[in-house]
Amino acid sequence: MLKIDNLHATVAGKEILKGLSLTVNAGEVHAIMGPNGAGKSTLSYVLGGRPGYEVTQGTTRLDGQDLLALEPHERAAAGLFLGFQYPVEIPGVSFVQFLREAANSQRKQRGEEPLSGGEFLKLAKEKAGLLRLDMDMLKRPVNVGFSGGEKKRAEMVQMGILDPKFAVLDETDSGLDIDALRVVGEGINTIMRAPDKAVLLITHYQRLLDYVKPDVVHVLAGGRIVRTGGPELALELESQGYEAVA
């Protein structure tokens, strides 16, 4: 589903990704682990198309489509979802307004009919319930005044509503207590564990992987994948550290 080949990318003139290659098949969950500064967040921003993250070499295809040729909003409509490590606060714009605009903007780009207000609210209610996020929270401005855990739950509600085929989740486990971690983990499983979907989990720690079992684990260091293995690799990293394993 996602095929990254020899990806090189620079931020502010400095090369961060140095020939990263990775293939994620439909139905799979891959975890990317790695030390600070390895390029984990850069990878997620490059996939999302954040301004300032420049690809200098390599290709990235989502279901055969050249992802790097698309604008960020077009990537979303093509089925990519980016879960933020630090979800952005947008004062004055309610979650309901924001997500309805997002859902209908994606539908419009795909040539689908827009959701009516009622249809959208029904969908939002269902997904908020799944992540145990109070529907009233979605009437508030985007992420404003939300705790770290609430922001991450809200990210997952967004993912549920937007129904992507491929999700890149950047440190979704950071800032979560154990209860929130379980809810978010179950959310990822319910929303994204399907034969026609796939997930790339970017994480520091093993603990989220207790809830979302990865099929493949990669170690990212120095801007490239240095090791790939099964779920046992995450445990090995946890007990021995990155330096010993990679």
Add this chain to the structure above:
Amino acid sequence: MTEALAHPTTHDEEWRYADGEWLAKADPVELAHWHDHAIPAGEIERGFAVIEPGEGSKVDRLRVHVGKGARYEHFVINAGGPYARCELDVTLEEGAHFELGGVTLGGGDARAEIVTRVVHAPRATSSQVVRSVQWGRSVGNFLGRIEIPRDSQQVDAAQNFKAILLEAGASANAKPELEIYADDVKAAHGAAVGALDANAAFYMASRGIAPEAARKLLVRAFIADAFAAVAHEEVRDDLLEQALHYLEDASL
């Protein structure tokens, strides 16, 4: 004072950001003309004003006398130009209140300004919120003068100005002026000029919202502050939509 204003130039403080060339050619009688309005004691009144793009250069001056315990609310969208000035001279009697919500927006070479002078009697209050959204080489200005004479105790006066510049080349000026002679008063003012939040724009894009729609949502949230005091939701939405409509005409 009226004589000094009869043919102003940009050397006058109150006209320092005006279009000097146009001023020099403008009819002094028209420039010196004030619309007068009085709110009887205890009454509540609301005024709405819109200067549309393409109306040509103009100066709209309104002098309001707000009676004891009365309240006057004024909401204005100034999208005019090349030079459009919307000016209010407000005198508040004891315990009266003045509420201003103003928005300037424009592109090209437009120069839109909102200018206020509010004189407070004891226990009078005023709240002024102005938002500017500018692109091209346009300029948005807010000149706000708060006067609190010596006997006017327990006055509460607030001013808040923020501008968003959508393109390099646009600019905004804030000129708060507080003339306070009483000691038991509250007077606050704040001003900030910036660009649209790039993080918010990318966050929206990552959810599938196209750049124009994202800009519209962000600008809507930004200028909504100016109309937050509009009691009727429908009227508030109408004002917002009208202001955003001028933004849509911009080719950014």
